[in-house]
Structure formats: C-alpha cells, structure tokens
Amino acid sequence: MTKCPICNREKTPSLPFIEGICIECYLAKKPIEPVRLKIKRCKVCGAVFLKGRWEPDPSERVEALAAKEAEKALKKRFGPYGFEAMVNWRGDKFKAQLFGNEGSYSMPIEVIIEEEKTICPTCLYRRSGSYEAKIQIRSNSGSVDKRTFDEVMKIISSFSYDVRSSVVSIDELKEGFDINLMDKASAKIIASAIADKLGGEVKTTYKLISEKGGEKRTRLSISLRLYSKKGGELVELNGEPALVVRRSGEPAKVILLPSRREIKLSKIEPNALKPFSGEAHEATLQAVLPDKVIVLLEDFSTEEVPISSVFGGTDMGKYLLVESENGRFLIKREMVL
Ligand SMILES: [Zn+2]
Ligand SMILES: [Zn+2]
Incomplete structure (x- = not known):
C-alpha cells in the first residue's frame, strides 16, 4: 500500500501520486502557474482577433480558446507523468481534470486573458470614412420600403464574416439607401446576391477618387434598381x-x-x-x-x-x-x- 510521506494519505483513483507523493502535496509544493492568453480586442466594436481573423461576437470563443490553451499547458506539464488533461469553462471559472492510469483529479485553474486594446480594420475604415465601394439600393416605385431594407440586411448577414464585415456604414435616404463597403470584391458578391433574391437591374461604374504617386484609386459604385413587383403579382x-x-x-x-x-x-x-x-x-x-x-x-x-x-x-x-x-x-x- 502506497502512502504519501507528507500527509500520510493512501493512494486511490481519486488521489493519484506524482513523484512519490500525493497530487495535493505535489501541487502545494509546485503550484500550477496561471495560464495566460493574449488577445487583441477592438475597443470600438468589441471584436476579437482570433486565429488570424476578427470575430465580431467572440464571447464563447475566447473562453473555448482559453480552455484549449490551459489544456496545452497542463498536458505539457503532466503528460510525462502519464496524465491527460481536459479544461472546461464553467460559466464563472475554468475547471481542469487530469486523468490517466493512476487515477483522476479535478481542480480549478486560473486563466488570465490579457487584452490588447486596438481598433479592428472595419472600425478603422469606418472612422476614416474611406471606402472602396458603394451599393445604391433604389426602387422603381421611387422609395424602398422597410421590408425590403430588412430583407437586404438579412441577405448581408447570411454571408461569412469576411464578406459581411466589409460593410462600413449604411446611409438611409429618401429614395432608398446606400451601403458603403471596404472592398470591391465583397460589394460585387453582396450586390449580385441582392439582385438575385429581390430581382433588380444592376449598373456598375468606377469613379477615380485619388491618384497618389501614380497609383490610381477608384471607387466602385453599384446601382441596384429593385422592381416594385411583389410576390403573387x-x-x-x-x-x-x-x-x-x-x-x-x-x-x-x-x-x-x-x-x-x-x-x-x-x-x-x-x-x-x-x-x-x-x-x-x-x-x-x-x-x-x-x-x-x-x-x-x-x-x-x-x-x-x-x-x-x-x-x-x-x-x-x-x-x-x-x-x-x-x-x-x-x-x-x-x-x-
Ligand atoms: Zn500528500
Ligand atoms: Zn471594431
């Protein structure tokens, strides 16, 4: 029978041993350092930069990523003693579980999320007011109704983040509305989806906006004239x-x-x-x-x-x-x- 030389407790599946002593005495001698996760967070819209891209609604993903990070640190430390590690977010704290042939042991683990406050590209563009493309939504009837506006918003939000986040701002006008976008490619994708779903006539024009050091910058303008034809007509x-x-x-x-x-x-x-x-x-x-x-x-x-x-x-x-x-x-x- 193995007993811990420090606390005199017996080795059991819920009290595995490491380096000849029980895990609790081991952890008292060599505590687990808090795991640190560095993230970039936009101070304007709250988006978080994760895995190479900006996530607009990151709340759950930050915790999932932090748990992964903590798991990695624990595997590195306890793997050599034959333990696997699992870390879960419990809504208010992170809980770690070590398990192996020797038994398993659960404990809280501290994860410190360090945020670097920055401004994401979308907000940067929005601030500078510079955009490369504009989609002008108009209607044959002279005005665009609320329902059409909502439908257009639904179409935009159905796209992947990369495409929909290129929307910088929306100007509501008497005769319709303008969607200002960061890049031309996304503007083309969005405009053709709107024309497809709602039915309309598309006209594309490029306008020279500046010429710096021989580099021409153009703005793409897509005019979309929706038919006032209703479904069922x-x-x-x-x-x-x-x-x-x-x-x-x-x-x-x-x-x-x-x-x-x-x-x-x-x-x-x-x-x-x-x-x-x-x-x-x-x-x-x-x-x-x-x-x-x-x-x-x-x-x-x-x-x-x-x-x-x-x-x-x-x-x-x-x-x-x-x-x-x-x-x-x-x-x-x-x-x-
Ligand atoms: Zn002990
Ligand atoms: Zn932002």
Missing part, C-alpha cells in the same frame, strides 16, 4: 400571363403560365413586365380527374381546367381561375396577391 411577359414568385431564401422569379417556364426576375428587363390584362375569378376546386380538374365559380357555374394548367397542387380549396388569350390557368389562391 399577376403580370404579362411578352404577352404571356405570368406570376411573380418570391420565397424567402430563393431568387425572385417569374413563372410563365402557358409553358410553366421559370425565369429569374433579375434576368428580365424591367419594362418587359406589363400588368396582367386578362380576367381572374375566384374558384373552388371540386373534383380531380386523371387529366383535369373541375372548379366551381362564384356564379355556381363549373369549369374544367387541364391538370397541366394547375399551379400549386390539386388540394381541394380556393383557387384563382385566370383567363387570357393564351388559355385558362388555375392558381392556388394563396400564391396570388
């Missing part, structure tokens, strides 16, 4: 009836009713879309046959529509019967404004 494209479809997370598109062809709204010239000139009637689906459906109209008459002209599935319920020179189409009511 019935329109005509080259004389064919069509339906505008907007689903969140998908590019806005137009479905041509006769051919069922789908075209991205961003691929269509804005003046190519005309208001729908045919007729539309409320209808209730009554029966589904192998090749056609039968609907009841409000005047209690019935009509037949081929299955190939039905949009939105063939559940019983409310539909809109659309009549035009190109034929009759039945669209699920909730798909149409």
Whole structure:
C-alpha cells in the first residue's frame, strides 16, 4: 500500500501520486502557474482577433480558446507523468481534470486573458470614412420600403464574416439607401446576391477618387434598381400571363403560365413586365380527374381546367381561375396577391 510521506494519505483513483507523493502535496509544493492568453480586442466594436481573423461576437470563443490553451499547458506539464488533461469553462471559472492510469483529479485553474486594446480594420475604415465601394439600393416605385431594407440586411448577414464585415456604414435616404463597403470584391458578391433574391437591374461604374504617386484609386459604385413587383403579382411577359414568385431564401422569379417556364426576375428587363390584362375569378376546386380538374365559380357555374394548367397542387380549396388569350390557368389562391 502506497502512502504519501507528507500527509500520510493512501493512494486511490481519486488521489493519484506524482513523484512519490500525493497530487495535493505535489501541487502545494509546485503550484500550477496561471495560464495566460493574449488577445487583441477592438475597443470600438468589441471584436476579437482570433486565429488570424476578427470575430465580431467572440464571447464563447475566447473562453473555448482559453480552455484549449490551459489544456496545452497542463498536458505539457503532466503528460510525462502519464496524465491527460481536459479544461472546461464553467460559466464563472475554468475547471481542469487530469486523468490517466493512476487515477483522476479535478481542480480549478486560473486563466488570465490579457487584452490588447486596438481598433479592428472595419472600425478603422469606418472612422476614416474611406471606402472602396458603394451599393445604391433604389426602387422603381421611387422609395424602398422597410421590408425590403430588412430583407437586404438579412441577405448581408447570411454571408461569412469576411464578406459581411466589409460593410462600413449604411446611409438611409429618401429614395432608398446606400451601403458603403471596404472592398470591391465583397460589394460585387453582396450586390449580385441582392439582385438575385429581390430581382433588380444592376449598373456598375468606377469613379477615380485619388491618384497618389501614380497609383490610381477608384471607387466602385453599384446601382441596384429593385422592381416594385411583389410576390403573387399577376403580370404579362411578352404577352404571356405570368406570376411573380418570391420565397424567402430563393431568387425572385417569374413563372410563365402557358409553358410553366421559370425565369429569374433579375434576368428580365424591367419594362418587359406589363400588368396582367386578362380576367381572374375566384374558384373552388371540386373534383380531380386523371387529366383535369373541375372548379366551381362564384356564379355556381363549373369549369374544367387541364391538370397541366394547375399551379400549386390539386388540394381541394380556393383557387384563382385566370383567363387570357393564351388559355385558362388555375392558381392556388394563396400564391396570388
Ligand atoms: Zn500528500
Ligand atoms: Zn471594431
């Protein structure tokens, strides 16, 4: 039976020995130094520089990184005695666990996070007011509504930090809003995503802003004119009836009713879309046959529509019967404004 020569306690799986004495006596003789972690923190926005890049919302990651750092230090020190180390953040302190063939032992460990206060590149640009690119969001209707603004913000925030952090500032204007960006590449990526999702016309121009020592600096200006077309709007494209479809997370598109062809709204010239000139009637689906459906109209008459002209599935319920020179189409009511 092994006993600690200092405290006279027996060796057990919860009291392993190191260098012939129990771990507690060992730690009393040779305490664990606090583990130090140096980080850079932006004093303006609080972003933290971790693993080569700036993290905007670093709270959990700093603790995870500190725990890793402490683990490394413990493995280095106790590895030679046959111990593995694990360190966890417990919400208010770090807890370390040593475990090996000899047994395991838990203890608190002090981790000192040393912050170097600095300013991250985004805030630096924001302060100096210098930016390389601008996306101007405008609308055919003359103003951009709150919902569109929110959708644009959602699209921007869906990008990786590298892309979205290039947004320096947003100027809200009467006729729309301007997004100022640090770099041209991110501006192009963001603008094309917005045009894709919301449907719009993109115009790109470069403007010379300064010429220092033969080096030309240009500012990229991307003008994005969004269509005021709403999802569910019935329109005509080259004389064919069509339906505008907007689903969140998908590019806005137009479905041509006769051919069922789908075209991205961003691929269509804005003046190519005309208001729908045919007729539309409320209808209730009554029966589904192998090749056609039968609907009841409000005047209690019935009509037949081929299955190939039905949009939105063939559940019983409310539909809109659309009549035009190109034929009759039945669209699920909730798909149409
Ligand atoms: Zn002891
Ligand atoms: Zn910052």
